[in-house]
Amino acid sequence: MLKSSFIIRGEEFRTAFQKLKTLPAVFNDVPFMALSETLPTSLMKELPNILGLNNPVTVQESPDRTNIFLKKLHKSKIGDTNEIYESIFKTECDDLKKDPYNYPVTMLFMPLYYISQAAAYLKHLFGDGDITTSCYAVLFSRQDKVVL
Structure with missing residues (x-):
C-alpha cells in the first residue's frame, strides 16, 4: 500500500518507491494496491508503469465514510x-x-x-x-x- 505518493516529473518523491516494481516478480500471485489521496490526474496512467503493475484497475472515489x-x-x-x-x-x-x-x-x-x-x-x-x-x-x- 502506498499512501501520499507524490511524483514530480523526472524526480521521485521517495526514491525507495522505485524499488517497488520488483515486488511482483517476487510475489507473483499476490494482488497489489496503490493508494493516493493526492495523485494528479495527469500521473494516474504513469503510476502503474512506475510500480510495475499489470492490468491495473483504477478506482476513484471519495474516501469519506x-x-x-x-x-x-x-x-x-x-x-x-x-x-x-x-x-x-x-x-x-x-x-x-x-x-x-x-x-x-x-x-x-x-x-x-x-x-x-x-x-x-x-x-x-x-x-x-x-x-x-x-x-x-x-x-x-x-x-x-x-x-x-
Whole structure:
C-alpha cells in the first residue's frame, strides 16, 4: 500500500518507491494496491508503469465514510508559523485529552519540528505511558532533510 505518493516529473518523491516494481516478480500471485489521496490526474496512467503493475484497475472515489473521513485544515499564511501549527495541533491534542476513548483516530501530517512539538505537548498532557496504555503515537517517515 502506498499512501501520499507524490511524483514530480523526472524526480521521485521517495526514491525507495522505485524499488517497488520488483515486488511482483517476487510475489507473483499476490494482488497489489496503490493508494493516493493526492495523485494528479495527469500521473494516474504513469503510476502503474512506475510500480510495475499489470492490468491495473483504477478506482476513484471519495474516501469519506461515516467512520472514516479526510479533514484538511488549511494553514494560514499570515502570522507566526510556529503559532499557526501550534494552534492546529493543540486543538486536536486538547480534544483527545477531553475524551481519549471516544476521540476518532486522527493523523496529523506536519514537518518534523512541529511533530516534535506536538509530541512534547502530548507527553505533557498524558504523562509517561507505554504501548499498552498510550492514547497517541508519533511516526517519522524520514522525509525531512534534517533530523532533530
